Structures are given as C-alpha cells and as structure tokens.
Amino acid sequence: MLTRIVALALLAAPISASLxxxxxxxxxCDDSxxxxxxxxxxxxxxxxxxxxKVIGALGDSLTAANGAGAAKGDPLAVILQYRGLAFQCGGDSTLDEHVTVANVLKKFNPNIIGYSTGIGSANVWEVAKLNQAIPGAEAIDIITQARSLVHIIQAHKEIDVxxxxxxxxxxxxxxxxCAYCEQEENGPHSKELWKKNVITAVQILKDNLPRYRV
Structure with missing residues (x-):
C-alpha cells in the first residue's frame, strides 16, 4: 500500500505543487x-x-489528510498525516486561510471540541483529537474506528455525552x-459488504452517542 501511495505522489507532485x-x-452570514x-x-x-459542540471523523488517508501540506518537490511527504488540514475535521488556521468543515463550524461555535491540528497519527491526542481516520483503511476498519471514537468521547471530561x-x-x-476492481462481488469488498460495514459503524455510533449527526 505504501509503495502505491509513494508512486502516486511522484506522479501527482508536478500538479499538486501548483495548488x-x-x-x-x-x-x-446574517447574524440570525x-x-x-x-x-x-x-x-x-x-x-x-x-x-x-463536538466534531469527529472516521475514514482513510483522505481524512487523515496524507500529504495535504506537502511542500513542492517533496512527494515523500505524502506519508505524513496533515490532520489539521483535513477537510472533514481539520482545524488548522481559520476559515480565512483554509476551508474545512471544522473551520466553518468554528465561526458559529469557537469552542467546538474535536477538530484535529498539526501533523500526526490517530493515536496522538494532541494532533488527532476526534479524527480517528487511519491511512489505508477500508470500510470494515471504520467499525474499529467507531468503537475507538465512542470510547474517547465517553472518556472526555469536557464533553457532555x-x-x-x-x-x-x-x-x-x-x-x-481499488480492491473491488480485482475481486468484484466475489471477495470481501463487494458492494453489500461495504454497505454492511458502514451500517455497522453507524449503528455503533447510534447506540452509544446520543444527539449526533453523521
């Protein structure tokens, strides 16, 4: 998997560097x-x-924001998880400098909890916060991520669960x-299993976290 990521980074570097x-x-918006x-x-x-009041995320390298802040000419930085820049849950800077869901919500509630900042993996609280995405994850993996997220939220003293x-x-x-292209419906990445795994993860959230939206 890492070999594929690095190869894609090398191919994409000339394009992404200019963005x-x-x-x-x-x-x-209106005060109301x-x-x-x-x-x-x-x-x-x-x-x-x-x-x-709380924001979190589950997912793969797109939510872990691998390479999102990689400098021009440094394609190997794709292995770094720039969680603070993740569109779904990143809170680096402000909306003036970087558009993310968290930065939008900070306009409405500056005290929102859970957005990730900086660079690091899911097990580094100071960086990840409630962004539990893991690079390389598949649908079956967000079941474990959901359980981890529930545990962290329930243990957080500042969150009224x-x-x-x-x-x-x-x-x-x-x-x-990617795996489906090779195995189609005969392997563990069929459409039905993907659906089942996502529903299972959402059900874990529903059973353990009152007042939430996905």
Missing amino acids: PDLGYPGWK VYKKSKNVPTSAHSVRFSDI KNDWKLINIFIGANDM
Whole structure:
C-alpha cells in the first residue's frame, strides 16, 4: 500500500505543487444564523450550526489528510498525516486561510471540541483529537474506528455525552473500490459488504452517542 501511495505522489507532485491553499477571507452570514437554539434540540432536524459542540471523523488517508501540506518537490511527504488540514475535521488556521468543515463550524461555535491540528497519527491526542481516520483503511476498519471514537468521547471530561450535539464525518471507500476492481462481488469488498460495514459503524455510533449527526 505504501509503495502505491509513494508512486502516486511522484506522479501527482508536478500538479499538486501548483495548488495554493484555499481559504474564504471575510466570510460571514446574517447574524440570525449564528444564534444557538434556546433549548438543546431533541431532533437532528432542529439542530443549528451553533448547537454543534463536538466534531469527529472516521475514514482513510483522505481524512487523515496524507500529504495535504506537502511542500513542492517533496512527494515523500505524502506519508505524513496533515490532520489539521483535513477537510472533514481539520482545524488548522481559520476559515480565512483554509476551508474545512471544522473551520466553518468554528465561526458559529469557537469552542467546538474535536477538530484535529498539526501533523500526526490517530493515536496522538494532541494532533488527532476526534479524527480517528487511519491511512489505508477500508470500510470494515471504520467499525474499529467507531468503537475507538465512542470510547474517547465517553472518556472526555469536557464533553457532555448525553446533551452535546456531535457531528461525525465518515468518508470511506477508496481502498475498497481499488480492491473491488480485482475481486468484484466475489471477495470481501463487494458492494453489500461495504454497505454492511458502514451500517455497522453507524449503528455503533447510534447506540452509544446520543444527539449526533453523521
């Protein structure tokens, strides 16, 4: 797997090196949109942006943000996990400099918990926080990631598991598709097994984390 990643990085380096970071300087919306609900919503359909207090993520190298901050001429940096730049859960800088879901939500709730920062693996709390994505992961692997995420959230002293609304981003399937091209429906990466694994992971979240959105 690592050999494939490095090979792709070498091929993509001339293209990716020319892409600047993308921010949204000065973004704002109507003041009414920033308001929290008067009472903690009991339905996901009523949750406002400012009601979300926790953000987390499950996935593969795309969510671990492998190589996202690699410098020009350094394709081997693709093995580094730039979690703070991950679109799904990264919180490096601000929305002015870098567009991510977490940086958007920080506009509504500056105290949101769980976004990743810096460079490091999923087991380094100071970096990953609630971004439990693992490079090379397949759909079956997010079941373990979901259990890990639940454990971390339940153990976190600043998170009110019962009342805090949580946004969990799941982005998985790239590695399953690569394997599917070779095995199709006869192997462990069939469409039905992919679906089953994702549902199992979501069910773990549902059974253990009240007030969450995926």
